[in-house]
Amino acid sequence: MFLLFNFVMFSSAFVFFISAYQFSNTSVFLSGAAYCNKENYKTMVLAGPAEGFLVHSTLYHAKSDLQGYTGVMPSTKTIYVVFRGSSSVLNWLDDFKFVKTEYLTYPSCQCLVHKGFYGASNGLKSQVFESVTFLQKKYGYEDIVVTGHSLGAAIAQLIMMELSLSLPLSGAVGLYSYNFGQPRIGDAKYAGFVNTIIDDDHLLRFTHNKDMVPHVPPVEMGYLHSCREIFEDENGKIKECSNVDCEDALCADQYSFMDTNTDDHSIYLQHVMSCESSVY
Numbered sequence: 001m002f003l004l005f006n007f008v009m010f011s012s013a014f015v016f017f018i019s020a021y022q023f024s025n026t027s028v029f030l031s032g033a034a035y036c037n038k039e040n041y042k043t044m045v046l047a048g049p050a051e052g053f054l055v056h057s058t059l060y061h062a063k064s065d066l067q068g069y070t071g072v073m074p075s076t077k078t079i080y081v082v083f084r085g086s087s088s089v090l091n092w093l094d095d096f097k098f099v100k101t102e103y104l105t106y107p108s109c110q111c112l113v114h115k116g117f118y119g120a121s122n123g124l125k126s127q128v129f130e131s132v133t134f135l136q137k138k139y140g141y142e143d144i145v146v147t148g149h150s151l152g153a154a155i156a157q158l159i160m161m162e163l164s165l166s167l168p169l170s171g172a173v174g175l176y177s178y179n180f181g182q183p184r185i186g187d188a189k190y191a192g193f194v195n196t197i198i199d200d201d202h203l204l205r206f207t208h209n210k211d212m213v214p215h216v217p218p219v220e221m222g223y224l225h226s227c228r229e230i231f232e233d234e235n236g237k238i239k240e241c242s243n244v245d246c247e248d249a250l251c252a253d254q255y256s257f258m259d260t261n262t263d264d265h266s267i268y269l270q271h272v273m274s275c276e277s278s279v280y
Helices: 018-033 038-043 089-095 115-139 151-166 188-197
Strands: 054-061 066-073 078-083 100-102 112-114 143-149 174-180 203-208 229-232 238-240
Touching: 018 078, 018 143, 018 174, 018 203, 038 054, 038 066, 054 115, 066 115, 066 151, 078 115, 078 151, 100 115, 112 115, 112 188, 115 151, 143 151, 151 174, 151 188, 151 203
Parallel strands: 078 143, 143 174, 174 203, 203 229
Antiparallel strands: 054 066, 066 078, 100 112, 229 238
């Protein structure tokens, strides 16, 4: 069984097109499947709303031990780029190096971003560009979704920004990101700048109840989230958070870091973020 969003769960003010339901439900299963062994990506059979997904290429950056895959969902004519969360010691070492570095992708931003996240995304971007360009030419699909869980969510947002700049996307192309349990990526300038490049309705950052990871790196170290947060409470009800205050005190930020836990990080949209729960 898998959970499709229940319209009743959303606040009356939440206007969410059907494509967002399809994308987010598919994305959560694809992000879970990213935890499978990378050698099995091309032969795995996706379950639930991701059933029918066709894997094209495996992504891997040895230095950061970061992995993911690309592929297409023929039923929605969508290209997906998917990144794995932290499941190795090397990944976690990168996660907890809170040192910032200059964001050179858009020099005009004069932003700072997490050095480890940015280095890992730079290590993968050429593979992503090559694969996405191939898939665009082969299938002619106009929608591109970049997704991930945990560390993979941070990489997904950074890669989305690279795609917005570097791919020859026409005005008709839809670039989206649906991320789950994402840590903060950069400083206030970066957080604000992201939403000037990508509309917040195309950049949905899901948080789950008391999940610890969206609270790090800490605000006290100069990190902030971009919009838009979609908050899932302990009962699975979904709330659209502010698109002005991206650190909405009525959503994940209602909890202090001391109130958080790691259990809520492993479940999103009532789906366990694991290989076993995402494939047949």
